[in-house]
Amino acid sequence: MLIENPTVTFSSAPQRRPLRHLGRPSLRTSVSGTRRRARGEAPRVLLLVPSYTRVVEPSPERSSFRALGLDTFEVMKRAGTPIGLLRIATNARLSGFDVKIVDSPFAGWEQERHLVDLGGGSNLVRYGLDDAQLRAVIEEYEPDVIGVQCIYTVQWGNARALADLVKDIDPSIVTVTGGAHPSGDWRYSVPDSPFDHVVINEADQTFTALLQALTEEGGDIDAVPGIAYRRADGAVVRTTASSPYMRILPKRQGLDQRLAMMPLPDFGLLDMSQYEQAYHSSGKRVRAHGSWAQIFSTIGCNVGCDFCYIPMVNGPWRALGTDWFDLHLGEITKRGVTEVLIEDDHLxxxxxxxxxxxxLLRKHDLPWVEEGGLSLFNLVLLHLGESFAATMAESERRNPNFRNVLAAMRDGLTCRDLIRAMADGGCYSVYLAVESANEDSLEQSGKPRLNAFQQATGEIVEMFTEYGIQVTGGFMLGFVNPPERPGAEPYVESLEQIEKTIDYAVTLMGHGMAYANPFIVTPLPGTKMWDFQKDYVVRHYDNGWSHEKATMATEQWSAEDIERMRLELLVRANGAEKVTEMVRRGTWPVDA
Structure with missing residues (x-):
């Protein structure tokens, strides 16, 4: 597929320093890597998480923050174990490449500095390694290929700036990016950056195939499935994806076959001392020794929410097998990991x-937090049981996402059994994806309506609390969905409907929920909503797209209206003390 000279619709803050290496044809060969291979040496691959930025700005006028005397609003720091880089690095190392990973945000976590004045009292603050430190890492390692992760659209400006720095150091270094943002926005990510190549979606095999094509004599870039690059005439080329997602089937494949597709992530590639902080992204740890790590037991998700990029990037739900997961846990404990964050897309x-x-988590004595987001609708169905399921319309009952829950119910499993097993297995905190009190908002974005069943949800929160598991509830505000048919009006969630979600959060706090965490619906490249929602965008990548800032505005409300509603939910549900502590701490005020 060719995209002739695409224009970039959204990009980084115009106040950023202009990039110096845009528009050049993509490198099709790593000269230094081919030379190393000819000498019998392993080509060198440096994988980087770029340093991150966050917005610091005045709190909105007439907001709940102003009423508390919090005159400044700061987007929280967010970073974690680079699971995606670990996956592709492990495959590349097993294929004979010399691989190094540098997690810039964690390597320079305490380093914060002003980067860009966004105007109106707003600033973009950078945390992580600075350019001099990154330059030193690159020059010392002398890589042939550099890969830069970009999971978050809000961090795209930092990824492309890092690629520019690499080309400043040595224009012959081949630069590659991947992750959720460039996968969803590859048409524009290629011309909008100095990256030579984008690896699209699940890149475990694709990245290694690209490295081989770049460093082997006569390597053919066009034979690598699922990449995009820039031709000499400026056109963007995407190669054919032969099989976009790995077929992992524990019931049909032996352990060796699955390990060949998904090797155990090699945590020896990371400096695990960087993950020994007392707090992780979900709150306070339970163990004062060792490191924490984000891990996974399954990959992908079948729910297909219109606002989520996971179905596009990670593909359908696949279990890796409990034998695989057992080995995975054994390996990380050898690396000094003492507690984990489960990042499954649909646990x-x-x-x-x-x-x-x-x-298995109990067997390996690993206390754990569920952070990927528990599917509330599955818990509600399991809690209400077969008597409720019998009242569901046949079309709803046949929803593929309910099939395994109904099978578990027939096997005698109850919601209480499941929660008790989580507690026995060492779970101390979960992120419950509540999302909305409005069935219309849920159903129009591809989410089951069961999330809005408030009584059942309250009872489920009480069960978690009874078993000592703290619940952080996630809520989404400001749905903007396409019309159901041509010529009809789009669905825009009203401020009154958002008030109902705020009331829902307050109610659940009364049932024992530890913290209410509101997010703002945000257009994400690669989602089903993207082409429709991007017409409502009022910000660029740097100061929008964080889920803590409003990216869209409609005729019914402004971005500032939605931001005020988010702050209102924070304060009304959590109370002044917890919100003040959140601002001070920079993480959710949930203590283990």
Whole structure:
């Protein structure tokens, strides 16, 4: 596929320093890598998480923050174990490449400095390694290929600036990017950056195939499936994706076959001392020794929410097998990991499989936090049981996302059994994806309506609390969905509907929820909503797209209206003390 000279619709803050290496044809060969291979040496690959930025600005006028005397609003620091880089690095190392990973945000976590004045009292603050430190890393390692992760659209400006720095150091270094943002926005990410190549979607095999094509004599870039690059005439080329997602089927494939596709992530590639902080992104740790790590027991998700990029990037839900997961846990404990954050995209897709996952976490004595987001609708169905399921319309009952839950119910599993097993397995905190009190908002974005069942949800929160598991509830505000048919009006969630979600959060706090965490609906490249929602965008990548800032505005409300509503939910649900502590701490005020 060719995209002739695409124009960039959204990019970084215009106040940023202009890039110096835009528009050049993509490098099709790593000269130094080919030379190393000819000498019998392993080509060198440096994988980087770029240093991150966050917005610091005056709190909105007439907001709940102003009423508390909090005159400044700061987007929280967010970073974690670079699971995606670990996956592709492990494959590349097993294929004979010399690989190094540098996690810039964590390597320079305490380093914060002003980067850009966005106007109106707003600033872009950078945290992580500075350019001099990154330059030193690159010059010392002398890589042939550099890969830069970009999971978040809000961090795209930092990824492209890092690629520019690499080309300043040595224009012959081949630069590659991947992750959610460039996968979803590859048409524009290629011309909008100095990256030579974008690896699209699940890149475990694609990245290694690209490295081989770049460093082997006569390597053919066009034979590598699932990449995009820039031709000499400026056109963007995407190669054909032969099989976009790995077919992992534990019931049909032996452990060796699955390990060949998904090797155990090699945590020896990371400096694990960087992950020994007392707090992780979900709050305070339970163990004062060792490091924490983000891990996974399954990949992908079948729910297909219109606002989520996971179905595009990570593909359908696949279990890796409890034998695989057992080995995974054994390996990370050898690396000094003492507690984990489960990042599965849909941990409860198969509740009976999840029960075996909990047993393994207990076996390896790893306290854990669920951070990927528990599917509330599965828990609600499991809690309400067969008597409720019998009342569901046949079309709803046949929803593929309910199939495994219904099977677990027939096997005798209850919601209480599941939560008790989580607690016995060492779970001390979960992120419950509540999202909205409005069935219309949920259903029009591809989410089951069961999330809005408030009584059942309150009872589920009480069960978690009874078993000592703290619940952080996630809420989404400001849905903007396409019309159901041509010529009809789009669905725009009203401020009154958002008030109902705020009331829902307050109610759940009364049932024992530890913290209410509101997010703002944000257009993400690669989602089903992207082409429609981007017409409502009022910000650029740097000061929008964080889920803590409003990116869109409609005729019914402004971006500032939605931001005020988010702050109102924070304060009304959590209370002044917790919100003040959140601002001071920079993380969710949930203590283990």
């Amino acid at each position: 409860l897709h198969d509740p009976l499989y999840a029960m075996r996952v909990f047993e």
